[in-house]
Amino acid sequence: MLPEPANCPLCSAAAERTRAAPRGFRYTCPACGTFHISNTALGCRNDIPASAREDVRRLRSFGYTARIDIDKQHAVRVTPA
Ligand SMILES: [Zn+2]
Incomplete structure (x- = not known):
């Protein structure tokens, strides 16, 4: 799949x-x-909080790729993929 430009x-x-x-x-x-x-x-x-960006960065510093998802409580979750 080819990458496409996106913000x-x-x-x-x-x-x-x-x-x-x-x-x-x-x-x-x-x-x-x-x-x-x-x-x-x-x-x-x-609705994604600014802290999600920090979470993504922190996970990357530990060698993980972050996955951003919404849980059943409609809260944004950032977890290692
Ligand atoms: Zn970005």
Whole structure:
């Protein structure tokens, strides 16, 4: 799957994304790095707290790729993919 240009849902920078199995996208942002995000989380990107960006960065510093999702309580969760 070819990457397509897309603005980063965390910081709005010009980034690239590819469709990720089984659902969602894998973003590569010059500021936030590479992370996965579910379609659900992408659908309410305005509700993603600024802290999610820090979480993504922290996980990357530990060698993980972050996955951003919305849990059953409609809270944004950032977990290692
Ligand atoms: Zn970003």
